[in-house]
Amino acid sequence: MSVVTSLVGFPRIGAGRELKRVIERYWKGQASIEQVRQVAADLRSKHWRLQADRGIDLIASNDFSYYDQMLDTAILLGLVPARYRNLGLGAEDTLFAMGRGYQGPQGDVTALPMKKWFTTNYHYLVPEIEESAQVKLSSSKPFDEYLEARALGIETKPVLIGPYTFLKLARGPQGEVLHYDAGLIDAVAAVYAQVLRRFIELGAQWVQLDEPYLVLDKEEGDISLFKGLYARILPARSSSQGSVKLLLQTYFGHVGDCYETLKLQGFDAIGLDLVEGRDENLAALNRYGVSEGTTIVAGVVNGRNIWRNNYATSLGLIDAVRQVTPRLALSSSCSLLHVPFSLEGENGLDETVQAHIAFAVEKVGELEELAQLADAGESDRRESQVLAANQALFDGKRVQADAAVAARIAGLKAEDYARQPERAQRQELQRTELGLPLLPTTTIGSFPQTREIRAERARLRKGEISQAEYDRYIADCIDQVIAKQEQIGLDVLVHGEFERNDMVEYFGQHLKGFLFTQGAWVQSYGTRCVKPPIVWGDISRAEPITVRWSSYAQSQTQHLVKGMLTGPVTILNWSWPREDVSHELQTQQLSLAIRDEVLDLEAAGIRVIQIDEAALREKLPLRRSDWHTHYLNWAIPAFRLVHSGVKATTQIHTHMCYSEFNDIITDIDAMDADVISFEASRSDLTVLDAIQAAHFETEAGPGVYDIHSPRIPSQVEMEDRIRLILSKMDVSKVWINPDCGLKTRGEAETWPSLEHMVAAARVVRAELTQE
Ligand SMILES: Nc1nc2c(c(=O)[nH]1)N[C@@H](CNc1ccc(C(=O)N[C@@H](CCC(=O)N[C@@H](CCC(=O)N[C@@H](CCC(=O)O)C(=O)O)C(=O)O)C(=O)O)cc1)CN2
Numbered sequence: 001m002s003v004v005t006s007l008v009g010f011p012r013i014g015a016g017r018e019l020k021r022v023i024e025r026y027w028k029g030q031a032s033i034e035q036v037r038q039v040a041a042d043l044r045s046k047h048w049r050l051q052a053d054r055g056i057d058l059i060a061s062n063d064f065s066y067y068d069q070m071l072d073t074a075i076l077l078g079l080v081p082a083r084y085r086n087l088g089l090g091a092e093d094t095l096f097a098m099g100r101g102y103q104g105p106q107g108d109v110t111a112l113p114m115k116k117w118f119t120t121n122y123h124y125l126v127p128e129i130e131e132s133a134q135v136k137l138s139s140s141k142p143f144d145e146y147l148e149a150r151a152l153g154i155e156t157k158p159v160l161i162g163p164y165t166f167l168k169l170a171r172g173p174q175g176e177v178l179h180y181d182a183g184l185i186d187a188v189a190a191v192y193a194q195v196l197r198r199f200i201e202l203g204a205q206w207v208q209l210d211e212p213y214l215v216l217d218k219e220e221g222d223i224s225l226f227k228g229l230y231a232r233i234l235p236a237r238s239s240s241q242g243s244v245k246l247l248l249q250t251y252f253g254h255v256g257d258c259y260e261t262l263k264l265q266g267f268d269a270i271g272l273d274l275v276e277g278r279d280e281n282l283a284a285l286n287r288y289g290v291s292e293g294t295t296i297v298a299g300v301v302n303g304r305n306i307w308r309n310n311y312a313t314s315l316g317l318i319d320a321v322r323q324v325t326p327r328l329a330l331s332s333s334c335s336l337l338h339v340p341f342s343l344e345g346e347n348g349l350d351e352t353v354q355a356h357i358a359f360a361v362e363k364v365g366e367l368e369e370l371a372q373l374a375d376a377g378e379s380d381r382r383e384s385q386v387l388a389a390n391q392a393l394f395d396g397k398r399v400q401a402d403a404a405v406a407a408r409i410a411g412l413k414a415e416d417y418a419r420q421p422e423r424a425q426r427q428e429l430q431r432t433e434l435g436l437p438l439l440p441t442t443t444i445g446s447f448p449q450t451r452e453i454r455a456e457r458a459r460l461r462k463g464e465i466s467q468a469e470y471d472r473y474i475a476d477c478i479d480q481v482i483a484k485q486e487q488i489g490l491d492v493l494v495h496g497e498f499e500r501n502d503m504v505e506y507f508g509q510h511l512k513g514f515l516f517t518q519g520a521w522v523q524s525y526g527t528r529c530v531k532p533p534i535v536w537g538d539i540s541r542a543e544p545i546t547v548r549w550s551s552y553a554q555s556q557t558q559h560l561v562k563g564m565l566t567g568p569v570t571i572l573n574w575s576w577p578r579e580d581v582s583h584e585l586q587t588q589q590l591s592l593a594i595r596d597e598v599l600d601l602e603a604a605g606i607r608v609i610q611i612d613e614a615a616l617r618e619k620l621p622l623r624r625s626d627w628h629t630h631y632l633n634w635a636i637p638a639f640r641l642v643h644s645g646v647k648a649t650t651q652i653h654t655h656m657c658y659s660e661f662n663d664i665i666t667d668i669d670a671m672d673a674d675v676i677s678f679e680a681s682r683s684d685l686t687v688l689d690a691i692q693a694a695h696f697e698t699e700a701g702p703g704v705y706d707i708h709s710p711r712i713p714s715q716v717e718m719e720d721r722i723r724l725i726l727s728k729m730d731v732s733k734v735w736i737n738p739d740c741g742l743k744t745r746g747e748a749e750t751w752p753s754l755e756h757m758v759a760a761a762r763v764v765r766a767e768l769t770q771e
């Protein structure tokens with residue numbers, strides 16, 4: 001018998017994005033809810049079987065979700081705010097209304113706020129706990145899925161988001177952090193206790209509670225909140241009916257600052273991330289040891305990258321844990337939700353490259369191989385073919401270094417990171433030069449990526465149409481979008497990004513050093529997926545990427561057209577980075593490539609250039625002490641390097657979404673952009689207070705409506721929003737825009753929404769000039 005293997009969670013969208021397809025068809029009225037349920041059940045069964053066939057011992061159930069697992073947990077706890085309940089919709093439709101808003105015969109409600117899930121490109125819905133909320137067990141989803149697997153002959157380990165993480169991420173109706181009073185703690189803990197008792201009745205062996213929030217710095221009261229919750233939950237592991245074991249699963253970092261507390265609670269197992277939290281977690285194990293009866297589940301297979309596991313390294317980690325305890329199990333470092341499904345059918349990559357890659361299915365295989373190697377004696381390990389073949393992947397260099405890139409980086413000087421003249425002076429020059437009105441209106445860049453556009457691109461890929469035909473089609477799209485923007489009266493226009501499949505993949509495809517996949521999709525939010533490009537070698541730009549379409553768009557109008565680029569930090573964060581060189585170096589290479597593009601756009605007559613850094617906050621280390629030393633100290637200069645070469649009158653914009661900036665607001669100001677647009681409509685507007693407090697110099701467009709929902713906002717609603725913004729910001733610094741790009745929206749909702757937005761800006765502008 002080999003070491004026990006556990007999987008934190010498995011991707012749920014399906015190898016061919018089946019779940020996405022059926023749910024989106026359902027939303028359009030083209031599939032029934034029964035069809036959705038059937039596809040979901042088929043996927044679950046396929047994924048369980050796949051793990052069982054490969055010998056995984058603790059297979060997760062309830063890791064499936066139609067939209068998001070935080071949303072499922074809110075529903076499980078009965079935390080459906082009244083405005084959604086009052087719509088009177090069925091179970092799935094209520095869930096979708098919370099996820100994406102609802103506008104129809106039953107009412108008009110916005111969606112719950114959406115936020116980044118720790119340091120990933122996955123987004124969760126922020127549960128809202130109303131004053132009047134009655135916390136009680138309100139869904140049978142975890143039990144149903146456990147029984148569904150059982151009926152297939154597969155014993156699973158039900159997985160739930162733990163109560164501590166849930167409560168730390170939930171908010172009050174105004175987006176405020178909760179007050180964790182005894183009543184709330186009792187009620188939430190009581191539901192989890194009830195869940196455990198029910199699983200005992202059903203005969204489950206293990207339940208996993210995910211507590212990633214434990215890897216964050218602790219605030220006052222956190223430890224007592226955690227202890228308060230688990231003091232009520234742990235006793236429910238046994239009842240007159242039997243008992244169940246509890247696995248406390250942590251991931252995305254270390255729990256060094258609370259490991260002793262975790263140890264003392266007497267969990268049956270504690271899951272530790274030995275990839276991202278390696279040193280501190282091992283140090284904590286060594287320092288405090290492991291309680292009698294607790295198994296350490298060592299997360300050695302990285303659940304967040306796509307590279308093959310280095311078995312020698314993992315065996316070293318396994319041996320290190322065994323120095324402390326013999327009770328060891330193996331797992332992925334976090335849920336495999338964050339990696340693509342499988343290499344099977346991936347014919348976009350050649351074999352030598354594929355040998356270095358492991359997606360979810362391959363990672364399951366790695367866990368099993370490691371479990372066998374972990375139990376092999378020293379001589380068996382020495383003779384192991386598996387180990388030798390694995391070692392060969394890590395011996396020697398994969399790619400030749402690019403000497404020209406290295407020389408350019410070596411030649412960088414301090415002044416390359418500082419734009420001249422200083423910002424206040426630039427903003428004044430730009431005001432006269434660009435001739436913009438007060439409260440200028442603009443959009444974030446993309447316009448609807450309709451089925452038709454995607455189909456044209458698919459046709460080009462398959463060789464059904466020529467490049468020239470495709471280009472003509474894109475030019476038509478641009479003509480139309482320019483004309484429409486002029487018609488509704490936007491001040492700074494965009495070309496619409498029709499030529500791009502994705503804002504990161506597109507740049508990857510036009511830069512040296514990147515590779516792409518055909519179908520390596522990863523869920524980003526709801527039914528939306530991304531296909532990150534792979535960094536394989538040193539990065540550089542062979543030729544201009546966006547100049548052609550930006551200049552074309554500018555040639556079609558007298559208005560300003562904003563050039564549109566993705567910034568270096570975002571390109572790296574939304575790609576699969578190399579692990580043989582630092583993120584800092586890869587980002588620097590990207591900065592130089594995008595810098596060349598900025599200068600080429602300027603030379604081609606583009607006077608406003610937006611460099612999106614949508615993912616800047618995403619990889620901010622979870623521990624505050626690492627923020628500057630491990631990240632901001634190079635990520636912010638990387639952005640400055642991109643734009644420091646332009647003239648004072650060229651206006652540099654940046655854009656960010658789904659992040660919290662309050663605590664890094666001065667760092668964002670230090671990017672030295674002239675203008676920033678950001679997401680602010682789904683979340684609370686405390687960011688405006690932060691802007692005010694920090695004397696933020698960058699002009700700013702806090703999004704006045706949510707584009708991740710099909711709902712059309714009214715003009716009045718946006719007027720109110722603008723007035724609220726003006727109560728906190730200097731009017732000369734305010735821009736009016738949606739909170740992100742419009743690519744996921746349809747034409748039908750896009751144009752009325754923008755008309756309302758422009759009309760709202762005009763009304764408020766008129767009020768201002770009357771005063
Ligand atoms: N990388 C990245 N991360 C991000 C964002 C982002 O824009 N990009 N935005 C934020 C929110 N997250 C988002 C993630 C994905 C999408 C999104 O729109 N994804 C699309 C896919 C975009 C894409 O790559 N499209 C390709 C391929 C489209 C496709 O599915 N084609 C069909 C064939 C065409 C057809 O429909 O007939 C196929 O391959 O089967 C293209 O346009 O070429 C989707 O899930 O639907 C939006 C926002 C945060 N993170």
Ligand SMILES: [Zn+2]
Nearest residue numbers: 614657740741
């Ligand atoms: Zn955005």
